[in-house]
Amino acid sequence: xxxxxxxxxxxxxxxxxxxxxxxxxxxxxxxxxxxxxxxxxxxxxxxxxxxxxxxxxxxxxxxxxxxxxxxxxxxxxxxxxxxxxxxxxxxxxxxxxxxxxxxxxxxxxxxxxxxxxxxxxxxxxxxxxxxxxxxxxxxxxxxxxxxxxxxxxxxxxxxxxxxxxxxxxxxxxxxxxxxxxxxxxxxxxxxxxxxxxxxxxxxxxxxxxxxxxxxxxxxxxxxxxxxxxxxxxxxxxxxxxxxxxxxxxxxxxxxxxxxxxxxxxxxxxxxxxxxxxxxxxxxxxxxxxxxxxxxxxxxxxx
Numbered sequence: 001x002x003x004x005x006x007x008x009x010x011x012x013x014x015x016x017x018x019x020x021x022x023x024x025x026x027x028x029x030x031x032x033x034x035x036x037x038x039x040x041x042x043x044x045x046x047x048x049x050x051x052x053x054x055x056x057x058x059x060x061x062x063x064x065x066x067x068x069x070x071x072x073x074x075x076x077x078x079x080x081x082x083x084x085x086x087x088x089x090x091x092x093x094x095x096x097x098x099x100x101x102x103x104x105x106x107x108x109x110x111x112x113x114x115x116x117x118x119x120x121x122x123x124x125x126x127x128x129x130x131x132x133x134x135x136x137x138x139x140x141x142x143x144x145x146x147x148x149x150x151x152x153x154x155x156x157x158x159x160x161x162x163x164x165x166x167x168x169x170x171x172x173x174x175x176x177x178x179x180x181x182x183x184x185x186x187x188x189x190x191x192x193x194x195x196x197x198x199x200x201x202x203x204x205x206x207x208x209x210x211x212x213x214x215x216x217x218x219x220x221x222x223x224x225x226x227x228x229x230x231x232x233x234x235x236x237x238x239x240x241x242x243x244x245x246x247x248x249x250x251x252x253x254x255x256x257x258x259x260x261x262x263x264x265x266x267x268x269x270x271x272x273x274x275x276x277x278x279x280x281x282x283x284x285x286x287x288x289x290x291x292x293x294x295x296x297x298x299x300x301x302x
Contacts, residue, residue, distance in 0.1 A: 032232050033065050033080055033084050035047040048233070061090065063097050064087075068170075075170045078230075078231050079231065084230065097215055100211060107238050108236070116170070118220070119142065119167075123141070124139060126214050129206070137184065138210075150204050151186070170192070183205040
């Protein structure tokens with residue numbers, strides 16, 4: 001049953017009847033290539049939100065922002081506003097880029113996609129606790145023998161031009177990595193170019209939460225087919241909660257992370273709002289604080 005409260009959002013207020021817990025889906029961190037204007041995205045600064053500044057290290061290798069579909073047609077689904085993050089490394093060289101993020105809590109999810117084509121050298125990513133390079137708890141790697149990942153996972157390399165597979169147009173994989181109380185649940189899905197891979201799931205066990213990811217390319221050789229592309233980094237939580245207790249009266253609340261008003265208001269009785277409220281009639285019980293207007297004041301949500 002929904003509790004009846006008076007609610008001000010941005011800073012919010014409640015007429016509380018008993019106690020309750022409010023829930024909402026939130027995005028903790030997010031970044032993609034559309035946020036950047038230069039090829040040298042590392043030096044473009046810490047864009048998006050929730051992640052730390054970019055980590056990078058390389059020798060006879062590097063990174064860039066560019067259209068992944070120029071290298072392989074299937075990778076067009078990776079792009080945001082026509083671009084993805086790219087990495088390269090000549091024979092004997094390497095390139096690493098990564099981000100730190102606040103330690104993931106139980107049920108938090110890290111997700112992203114990447115694309116590979118040629119199987120020269122090694123390409124993949126690692127997850128860490130304690131920061132980049134401190135304690136590797138998960139690794140996914142691709143080379144001439146195929147795919148391999150922590151937790152006993154492996155998959156033979158796919159054909160170049162004979163379906164299923166068709167790496168000639170590139171492979172795009174999606175990763176969904178869910179923090180658990182004892183480690184990590186993973187789902188790896190082929191979005192394009194490798195029907196033989198399908199969907200792989202599993203779990204691994206370790207202590208503490210993930211707080212860093214590093215992408216890498218090594219000894220891959222020249223040519224765009226040897227590059228690694230990735231994009232759409234996101235950390236989300238299925239719920240953020242706050243307990244609302246005490247006597248009937250107004251409560252004020254604001255969200256420390258990105259989210260929507262509907263997510264936050266869903267478990268709460270609302271009225272006087274034309275769209276989405278439990279009852280559209282009556283005096284409104286949801287107000288917004290406008291901190292931009294010169295007439296700084298609360299206004300009812302309509």
